[in-house]
Amino acid sequence: MPVNVLLVDDQASRRLTYRAILEPLGERLFDAVSGEDALRLLMQHEFAVILLDVNMPGMDGFETATMIHQHPRFEKTPIIFVTAVNIDDMDRLRAYKLGAVDYVLVPVIPEILRSKVMVLCELARKGRDLKRANLALAEANEALRLEKSRELAMLNASLKTANERLEERNDALFQEVEERRRIETKLRDVDRRKDEFLATLAHELRNPLAPLQNTLMIHARTGERLPPELVEMMQRQVHQLVRLIDDLLDVARISQGKINLQFKNIPLKEVVLPAIEAAKPLIDSRGHTFHIAMPEEYIHLKADAERLTQVFSNLLNNAAKYTEPGGEILFELTVVDNELRAVVSDSGLGMDADEIDRVFDMFSQLERGSIHSQGGLGLGLTLVRELVGMHGGVVKASSGGRGKGSEFSIRLPVLAATSEVQDEPEARAPLNTPPARKTVLVVDDNRDAADSLAMMIRMLGHDAQALYDPTTVEAAVIAQRPDIIFTDIGMPEMDGRTLAARLRQLPGGEAIVLVAVSGWGQAQDKRMSIDAGFDQHLVKPPQFESIQAICSVAREEAKS
Numbered sequence: 173m174p175v176n177v178l179l180v181d182d183q184a185s186r187r188l189t190y191r192a193i194l195e196p197l198g199e200r201l202f203d204a205v206s207g208e209d210a211l212r213l214l215m216q217h218e219f220a221v222i223l224l225d226v227n228m229p230g231m232d233g234f235e236t237a238t239m240i241h242q243h244p245r246f247e248k249t250p251i252i253f254v255t256a257v258n259i260d261d262m263d264r265l266r267a268y269k270l271g272a273v274d275y276v277l278v279p280v281i282p283e284i285l286r287s288k289v290m291v292l293c294e295l296a297r298k299g300r301d302l303k304r305a306n307l308a309l310a311e312a313n314e315a316l317r318l319e320k321s322r323e324l325a326m327l328n329a330s331l332k333t334a335n336e337r338l339e340e341r342n343d344a345l346f347q348e349v350e351e352r353r354r355i356e357t358k359l360r361d362v363d364r365r366k367d368e369f370l371a372t373l374a375h376e377l378r379n380p381l382a383p384l385q386n387t388l389m390i391h392a393r394t395g396e397r398l399p400p401e402l403v404e405m406m407q408r409q410v411h412q413l414v415r416l417i418d419d420l421l422d423v424a425r426i427s428q429g430k431i432n433l434q435f436k437n438i439p440l441k442e443v444v445l446p447a448i449e450a451a452k453p454l455i456d457s458r459g460h461t462f463h464i465a466m467p468e469e470y471i472h473l474k475a476d477a478e479r480l481t482q483v484f485s486n487l488l489n490n491a492a493k494y495t496e497p498g499g500e501i502l503f504e505l506t507v508v509d510n511e512l513r514a515v516v517s518d519s520g521l522g523m524d525a526d527e528i529d530r531v532f533d534m535f536s537q538l539e540r541g542s543i544h545s546q547g548g549l550g551l552g553l554t555l556v557r558e559l560v561g562m563h564g565g566v567v568k569a570s571s572g573g574r575g576k577g578s579e580f581s582i583r584l585p586v587l588a589a590t591s592e593v594q595d596e597p598e599a600r601a602p603l604n605t606p607p608a609r610k611t612v613l614v615v616d617d618n619r620d621a622a623d624s625l626a627m628m629i630r631m632l633g634h635d636a637q638a639l640y641d642p643t644t645v646e647a648a649v650i651a652q653r654p655d656i657i658f659t660d661i662g663m664p665e666m667d668g669r670t671l672a673a674r675l676r677q678l679p680g681g682e683a684i685v686l687v688a689v690s691g692w693g694q695a696q697d698k699r700m701s702i703d704a705g706f707d708q709h710l711v712k713p714p715q716f717e718s719i720q721a722i723c724s725v726a727r728e729e730a731k732s
Contacts, residue, residue, distance in 0.1 A: 495520030
């Protein structure tokens with residue numbers, strides 16, 4: 173690519189000569205007739221080399237060179253001085269100081285001038301290319317710097333995001349570890365309380381079994397009829413065993429969601445008075461002073477009377493057990509904003525804060541001591557919490573600390589309007605004693621249970637036979653045509669409900685009074701028995717009065 177060459181001379185003939193010499197180089201040639209004209213052209217163009225006449229009128233070559241090299245843009249522009257006058261060394265020195273690169277004498281030798289200009293033009297071209305290369309390199313470096321900056325920014329952002337995620341994950345992991353540690357601690361605590369509970373269960377089961385075994389040994393050795401006090405003692409111990417088992421079954425059913433409440437509109441007194449009656453013997457035996465405060469108005473609840481009575485009696489029994497003899501127990505009931513507030517407080521043992529937090533937990537009991545002589549499995553308060561919750565209420569425990577007594581408060585919804593209340597008395601048919609003896613079959617794969625129940629029925633004056641295999645019952649029914657059949661539910665080979673359905677298909681089977689005897693006694697269990705064809709459902713161990721009532725009434729009354 174051609175470069176610019178400036179020819180400065182006041183004589184046109186010499187400028188023409190310069191052109192003739194330099195045009196073969198193919199460069200762009202510019203003419204200036206004076207120093208001022210040269211400066212004007214320099215402001216418009218970039219020049220690779222300047223041929224400058226020394227002797228010009230007005231501004232001579234030296235002054236023009238001085239002006240050119242004083243400008244920052246042109247201080248590096250090479251100048252070749254042209255002169256027709258012989259110059260000495262001082263003139264050359266002056267010229268070189270002004271930035272001249274060479275001298276050419278007139279007359280000009282074309283080859284010399286052309287070669288000098290050609291070299292300077294080539295240098296200018298190389299410099300221009302180098303400048304462009306440097307500029308391109310600078311731009312490339314800047315682009316690379318920007319790209320690296322973007323990559324670094326992206327990397328930093330990615331690292332920041334990764335660090336934030338790592339921090340979040342570390343926090344989550346820390347919380348997970350803490351949660352696992354908390355769960356492990358809780359599991360160890362539950363396991364410890366389970367072991368304590370099993371030890372308590374073994375102890376509480378042995379307590380009633382020991383006097384029963386002692387009484388049986390006395391009877392075996394003497395062979396005499398047991399005195400009334402021993403029989404009464406055995407009945408008490410059997411009742412204690414039944415109560416322990418009932419508590420275990422209730423907790424298991426509630427934990428598995430298998431308990432159903434029978435809600436009815438009932439007066440408050442029908443719940444409170446039976447609870448007091450159940451707890452009063454223990455309260456009196458320990459010499460406590462008992463106070464009760466009830467609202468005077470006629471209050472009704474929508475509740476399961478039996479279960480709510482169980483709640484209040486458990487709280488009263490607890491208060492009696494955990495209060496030293498001669499203490500005070502207060503049972504206070506109030507109604508505020510259509511809400512029943514029942515509070516059982518005592519002057520007894522009291523609780524620490526950590527004991528209050530876990531007093532309703534399963535397998536949780538306070539420390540043992542002489543004050544606990546009444547025993548128990550520690551399931552009563554667990555039942556209280558679950559049953560109150562199933563009634564739509566809440567129960568809370570509080571205490572001022574050890575030795576300062578305890579307070580248990582229950583809040584339950586009451587019926588807002590008396591118009592909602594409808595008494596639902598259960599009609600009971602009068603018992604009539606039939607003149608004839610009954611024929612009874614007792615079916616149970618547990619021989620002891622079957623034999624003892626058959627013995628009880630024979631003591632009532634009826635004919636009773638025990639059967640241990642449910643597959644033999646149909647033949648016995650055809651042969652004996654019994655009036656009543658008591659049968660277990662859970663048996664191998666054939667369960668009691670299947671047996672009942674098959675017995676109903678036999679000739680005369682509809683007339684038989686079928687009674688289920690089972691360890692399961694919830695409302696749904698009884699309903700399943702009725703649906704299977706049973707007339708009645710008794711819970712093991714069946715009460716003597718219930719057996720007597722079924723065997724004593726006429727067939728139609730028993731089936732109703």
